[in-house]
Amino acid sequence: xxxxxxxxxxxxxxxxxxxxxxxxxxxxxxxxxxxxxxxxxxxxxxxxxxxxxxxxxxxxxxxxxxxxxxxxxxxxxxxxxxxxxxxxxxxxxxxxxxxxxxxxxxxxxxxxxxxxxxxxxxxxxxxxxxxxxxxxxxxxxxxxxxxxxxxxxxxxxxxxxxxxxxxxxxxxxxxxxxxxxxxxxxxxxxxxxxxxxxxxxxxxxxxxxxxxxxxxxxxxxxxxxxxxxxxxxxxxxxxxxxxxxxxxxxxxxxxxxxxxxxxxxxxxxxxxxxxxxxxxxxxxxxxxxxxxxxxxxxxxxxxxxxxxxxxxxxxxxxxxxxxxxxxxxxxxxxxxxxxxxxxxxx
Numbered sequence: 001x002x003x004x005x006x007x008x009x010x011x012x013x014x015x016x017x018x019x020x021x022x023x024x025x026x027x028x029x030x031x032x033x034x035x036x037x038x039x040x041x042x043x044x045x046x047x048x049x050x051x052x053x054x055x056x057x058x059x060x061x062x063x064x065x066x067x068x069x070x071x072x073x074x075x076x077x078x079x080x081x082x083x084x085x086x087x088x089x090x091x092x093x094x095x096x097x098x099x100x101x102x103x104x105x106x107x108x109x110x111x112x113x114x115x116x117x118x119x120x121x122x123x124x125x126x127x128x129x130x131x132x133x134x135x136x137x138x139x140x141x142x143x144x145x146x147x148x149x150x151x152x153x154x155x156x157x158x159x160x161x162x163x164x165x166x167x168x169x170x171x172x173x174x175x176x177x178x179x180x181x182x183x184x185x186x187x188x189x190x191x192x193x194x195x196x197x198x199x200x201x202x203x204x205x206x207x208x209x210x211x212x213x214x215x216x217x218x219x220x221x222x223x224x225x226x227x228x229x230x231x232x233x234x235x236x237x238x239x240x241x242x243x244x245x246x247x248x249x250x251x252x253x254x255x256x257x258x259x260x261x262x263x264x265x266x267x268x269x270x271x272x273x274x275x276x277x278x279x280x281x282x283x284x285x286x287x288x289x290x291x292x293x294x295x296x297x298x299x300x301x302x303x304x305x306x307x308x309x310x311x312x313x314x315x316x317x318x319x320x321x322x323x324x325x326x327x328x329x330x331x332x333x334x335x336x337x338x339x340x341x342x343x344x345x346x
Contacts, residue, residue, distance in 0.1 A: 001341065003027055004099040006037040006120060007106055009078065010045070011113070012052050012071050014232065014249040015265030019103045021246070023133065023184035024078065030338065035096055038080040044114045045085070051113065060234065063243035070245025098129045098344040103163060103184050108138030109150070121153040129344035130156065133337055134163040134181050139287055142169035151176070159340030165294070166287035180291060181333035183268055186326055190250055190272050201227040203256035205266040206280060209235050213280070216309045217260060226257060258313055264288045271296060271322060278313040295329070296322050
């Protein structure tokens, strides 16, 4: 069956790209032909490019050019529809049997890049059966009221799942039940990467770290003779490489000795690679991270316990138990995905 995937495939975020890739691979493993719905509104695309090249610092401007090229090259492995920029004519003339909405924050209508785009809720797709796999409302809190123009489309989705507890609670308040499934990056193991034979390093994949935390990272690295590799985001006090693409991202997570992150996919790839890591739990990402923290019993760092940094990052995690949990979540999620695809055939 030809199945479309409507998600944030076209940005410059490694996590967004990789969740698209892993969902595509999961569909292929189930015997289907995944096709990325190449949709992005003109306004969102403009904001994406402006955000990417917002820095006029020569070093970072050049690195962002490299990032742009790396992502463009990575997307070549996707089979995609023609480009759509308006939701009124989306998928006209495209032969697919169903569309999967998700994963990622496609339902976060507070997102500064995409904003409220009803296409990601199924608008303009009335003629095609829709399945929701692991989308998230991001920082839209569960006590908010979803606008009627959104819930109207949500009720038309044949099989609906989400990625986190917050999104499930939001929908439940509207009388819509949604199963919580795992992020697509957990549906398949990461490729095996050869060991890093140079100086061991601590990987920093995070945003907006405090000056005190940066000092603790630097002190920990010095005491343990570690190089610091800060990627994708600029952190004051650290030398950052923002040119990293999806291939480099997976390789660095696999080869690192320790990881510091405050992102969802940073956490997931730390876990997938069985690393010692420190998760910084912040207000902006708490909705996305809550399910992971609870599912895998992750101890995290906040402003209140920042003195516990070294204890948390050196903590031995029970990866035998965690991997067993991943296998269970993976099996349940794939079963739900199969159920959703089967429902469109009925």
